[in-house]
Amino acid sequence: MEVVLGKWVCAFLLCSWLIFSGVYSVVRLHGDSKVRAVNLGGWLVVEGWIKPSLFDGIPNGDMLDGTVVQLKSVTLDKYVSAENGGGANVSVSRDVASSWETLRLWRVSESEFQFRTSLGQFLTCDGAEGCSVSATAVSPSTSGTFYVERYNNGRVHIKTMRGTYLQATTENQLVANYPGKPEWDDNAATFEMTIVANELHGDYQLANGYGHDKAKDVLKRHRNSFVTIGDFNFLSRHGINTVRIPVGWWIAYDPDPPAPFIGGTLEALDNSFSWAQSYNIRCIIDLHAAPGSQNGMEHSASRDGSTDWPTPDSISQTLHVIDFLISRYARQPALLGIELLNEPSAATVPLDTLVSYYKQGYQVVRKHSSTAYVIICQRIGNADPLELFQANIGSHKIVVDLHYYNLFDNFFFNMSPTDNIQFIYKKRETQLQALNSANGPLVFIGEWVNEWNATSASQTDYQDFGRVQLEVYSAASFGWAYWTLKNDRPHWDFEWNIRNNYLQLSSSPNIRSFKGLVLLVLLFYLHHIL
Numbered sequence: 001m002e003v004v005l006g007k008w009v010c011a012f013l014l015c016s017w018l019i020f021s022g023v024y025s026v027v028r029l030h031g032d033s034k035v036r037a038v039n040l041g042g043w044l045v046v047e048g049w050i051k052p053s054l055f056d057g058i059p060n061g062d063m064l065d066g067t068v069v070q071l072k073s074v075t076l077d078k079y080v081s082a083e084n085g086g087g088a089n090v091s092v093s094r095d096v097a098s099s100w101e102t103l104r105l106w107r108v109s110e111s112e113f114q115f116r117t118s119l120g121q122f123l124t125c126d127g128a129e130g131c132s133v134s135a136t137a138v139s140p141s142t143s144g145t146f147y148v149e150r151y152n153n154g155r156v157h158i159k160t161m162r163g164t165y166l167q168a169t170t171e172n173q174l175v176a177n178y179p180g181k182p183e184w185d186d187n188a189a190t191f192e193m194t195i196v197a198n199e200l201h202g203d204y205q206l207a208n209g210y211g212h213d214k215a216k217d218v219l220k221r222h223r224n225s226f227v228t229i230g231d232f233n234f235l236s237r238h239g240i241n242t243v244r245i246p247v248g249w250w251i252a253y254d255p256d257p258p259a260p261f262i263g264g265t266l267e268a269l270d271n272s273f274s275w276a277q278s279y280n281i282r283c284i285i286d287l288h289a290a291p292g293s294q295n296g297m298e299h300s301a302s303r304d305g306s307t308d309w310p311t312p313d314s315i316s317q318t319l320h321v322i323d324f325l326i327s328r329y330a331r332q333p334a335l336l337g338i339e340l341l342n343e344p345s346a347a348t349v350p351l352d353t354l355v356s357y358y359k360q361g362y363q364v365v366r367k368h369s370s371t372a373y374v375i376i377c378q379r380i381g382n383a384d385p386l387e388l389f390q391a392n393i394g395s396h397k398i399v400v401d402l403h404y405y406n407l408f409d410n411f412f413f414n415m416s417p418t419d420n421i422q423f424i425y426k427k428r429e430t431q432l433q434a435l436n437s438a439n440g441p442l443v444f445i446g447e448w449v450n451e452w453n454a455t456s457a458s459q460t461d462y463q464d465f466g467r468v469q470l471e472v473y474s475a476a477s478f479g480w481a482y483w484t485l486k487n488d489r490p491h492w493d494f495e496w497n498i499r500n501n502y503l504q505l506s507s508s509p510n511i512r513s514f515k516g517l518v519l520l521v522l523l524f525y526l527h528h529i530l
Contacts, residue, residue, distance in 0.1 A: 035336070035479025036505075037242035037284065038235055038494050039447065040272070042484060043227045044265040045246040045288045046219075047299050048201020050487050054222060055201055058209035059110040063148070065208055066200035066304040067105045069115075070097045072192045073168035074155070080174060080191070082135040086117030090133045092168040102196060104304045106140060107208055113148050114140040116304060125176045129164050133174040148193075151184045156193045165189045200305060202298030203248060203289070207260035216262050223268045229275040231485060231495075236279035238498055239505055242336055243281060244446060244481045245272055246288030248301050249317065252324040261301075273334045282336035284375065284481075285325050286446075291317045295345040295380060307348040315357050323364050330369040337373030338365050339401060339446070346381035354379065355391045362394035370396070373478075375444060377401040385431070389440035399478045400435070401446035404428055404469075412453045417461040420452050421468050429472045442478035449483050450503045451491040459502060462491070466503040 042050030106114040165178035167188035182189035250257035254266035289301035292308035340361040497503035
């Protein structure tokens, strides 16, 4: 009887071992447990570089909102120029293209566009046939909307909404008075269009490029498939206890946000909380894209690369979004915190404006929750992390988010694997130690990646780089979050790194101890049975 009972006990313990080695290998955050997180980037805020195929079906896909172009007259051999960068006349007079000769596109349809100057004015052609083009309008209008007809060798014709073609005159003017319909030979209405940059592939570009109905279908399929409950299972089995979820400001207006944004992100965020709770994973909601864009990048849903966020209206609207999010999720067991803003630009967002917003955001969160962490992100660019530690934004559960990449700066170009690793130890570890010991907020490495600019790096090099980053960033008082779960570029893809053994995560210490205890008990019973 004792042997039979022992066998049943062994079977039970063996099952327990298998279970806790798999699905339930995550501990809830409590006591000294730190955040071990993965970002769900490219899911509810689109970043084209993460999944380029999202943009494959857009007609004229190289002329999305924010595309930078230059126009050169084939007869004058000179560039179209907004004098003084905008606010004056337009000429066709420059031999070399620079900022005055650079225009950003605002897309109206696949063939209709508006042209914005480097200082923000729009090209317009007011009046009757024969009007001269100027760059004085502060907002777009019908008179500033043009049809662009393209030829396969880079040549274009530009036509007003009234049907008259622009031409470059011998007086170096740009005038809407070309007679009839031009051919594609060397004539005054033909221009060479050079696409200087086509870097913005965010929510604005996708939605405005496809149009509402098509974009809705594309994004629905993407949101339903890019992140699923199976991904939360995968994360939990590899010791991840938190997800950081980037969202855009339009989520507060779901299901019918302002054009061109597409509803559906709120339902997906609701799902993520349900999945997280199933696997003992916590959620950080990260406001990645603020109204007007806080950094001009695609992940802030900028239309054309400009940064218009630090205005009273945009800040007020942003606080409304924070209020919406915390009021909706404050009672969710899976909520860990709210990040008030991702990567504000040091070049365009003054520190005092940002600190004022963070203080107001903190109060909004505390109005609904005393337990949610309030996370404030360091400015990107030339900014000192200590500036937020000295800001006295709030007294309870405040976290400063730092983003550590050995990329995006000429300093890291062609740096060897050894040099990259030494930089982590000498620079990053030293900074973290100083910030951890400062009398202020907790420290969170909210974005980092197992990628660098080192060339010809081996798998072992990547393993060493990842190991060192994990070692150093695990010392952050709040924890860390990898960027990102899935990515078209393998080394940015957390899942790919784990499955292919480029990033080696150790199990949670609490789980390792539990596994060891179960194994010892199991061996004890096997010894007595045998």
